[in-house]
Amino acid sequence: MTVGIGDDAAVVEPQRGTLDVLTTDTLVEGVHFDQAFVSPADLGHKTLAVNLSDLAAMGAAPRVALLSLVLPDAMTANALDALVEGMLALAEQHGVALVGGNITRSTGPLVLGVTAVGSVRRRRVLTRSGGRAGDELWVSGALGAGAAGLACLQRDPPAAPASDTELTDCVEWYRRPAPRVRIGMLLGRNRTARAAVDLSDGLGDGLRQLTAASGVGATVDGSTIPIAPGAHRWFEHNGVDPLEAALAGGDDYELLVAVPRTHRRRFAAIRKLTRGVPFTRIGELTKAPELVLRTTSGNRPIPVGYEHFKQA
Numbered sequence: 001m002t003v004g005i006g007d008d009a010a011v012v013e014p015q016r017g018t019l020d021v022l023t024t025d026t027l028v029e030g031v032h033f034d035q036a037f038v039s040p041a042d043l044g045h046k047t048l049a050v051n052l053s054d055l056a057a058m059g060a061a062p063r064v065a066l067l068s069l070v071l072p073d074a075m076t077a078n079a080l081d082a083l084v085e086g087m088l089a090l091a092e093q094h095g096v097a098l099v100g101g102n103i104t105r106s107t108g109p110l111v112l113g114v115t116a117v118g119s120v121r122r123r124r125v126l127t128r129s130g131g132r133a134g135d136e137l138w139v140s141g142a143l144g145a146g147a148a149g150l151a152c153l154q155r156d157p158p159a160a161p162a163s164d165t166e167l168t169d170c171v172e173w174y175r176r177p178a179p180r181v182r183i184g185m186l187l188g189r190n191r192t193a194r195a196a197v198d199l200s201d202g203l204g205d206g207l208r209q210l211t212a213a214s215g216v217g218a219t220v221d222g223s224t225i226p227i228a229p230g231a232h233r234w235f236e237h238n239g240v241d242p243l244e245a246a247l248a249g250g251d252d253y254e255l256l257v258a259v260p261r262t263h264r265r266r267f268a269a270i271r272k273l274t275r276g277v278p279f280t281r282i283g284e285l286t287k288a289p290e291l292v293l294r295t296t297s298g299n300r301p302i303p304v305g306y307e308h309f310k311q312a
């Protein structure tokens with residue numbers, strides 16, 4: 001039996017043989033987004049997307065979500081409808097049921113909170129802590145798009161001409177990231193990946209989270225880090241080292257995974273099932289606890305405390 005919206009609380013049947021995976025994330029106007037750059041529909045999409053990305057990093061199949069909205073007085077009914085529609089469209093795409101929600105008026109900023117629940121078989125849970133020295137580090141998709149997209153939007157006037165599709169792709173990714181739900185589930189299968197984290201705050205942060213939890217270090221080859229072409233050009237054009245930007249930039253929502261060498265063949269098979277999303281090997285986990293970036297100008301530490309490409 002499942003009871004959704006309309007009663008005092010949602011009732012959800014546990015899925016046989018699986019564990020529940022729960023996550024919650026909140027986006028706050030003025031901290032995480034600016035309504036000048038993102039439409040209500042984008043916001044609905046994105047608030048759910050960041051939660052689904054966390055479930056993906058755990059190898060879980062998303063099932064249900066709860067929404068908590070704090071609306072400023074100025075928000076119109078149309079804007080609210082668009083926001084919910086944006087969320088429902090992504091939910092439908094991933095088979096997620098929105099089973100409940102709460103709306104409150106406030107005199108403050110717009111606040112969007114989502115709690116998402118997924119399920120995963122016990123042996124398929126991906127965590128940050130499973131990495132071992134010698135595991136290969138792989139990253140999905142391309143990095144830097146979210147950071148470049150936001151930087152573009154913050155220009156006045158916004159700086160992405162429609163003819164520059166590589167750059168408008170970055171803006172689109174910032175507004176509507178595609179959580180790697182299917183890939184996360186594939187990676188949990190047969191325990192292909194030993195550890196995983198989603199990149200919400202940049203590759204540098206993801207590397208730190210995964211290595212700290214696994215009790216290892218990492219060496220990353222700078223020349224192999226996949227950077228979205230539009231982002232690469234944008235950063236170079238604006239005097240920012242694209243590599244630095246990819247390490248520091250947020251809003252990527254790609255997956256960083258540690259794959260044991262013995263699972264190479266298994267992983268190669270998984271990479272054929274990602275529907276065009278590439279995986280790139282960027283380095284390996286090491287016994288030595290340091291995070292080392294190899295570049296053409298020598299080795300250097302990946303510094304801690306990267307400043308996020310987030311709005312003030």
Ligand SMILES: [Mg+2]
Pocket residue numbers: 053054057197198199200
């Ligand atoms: Mg995460």
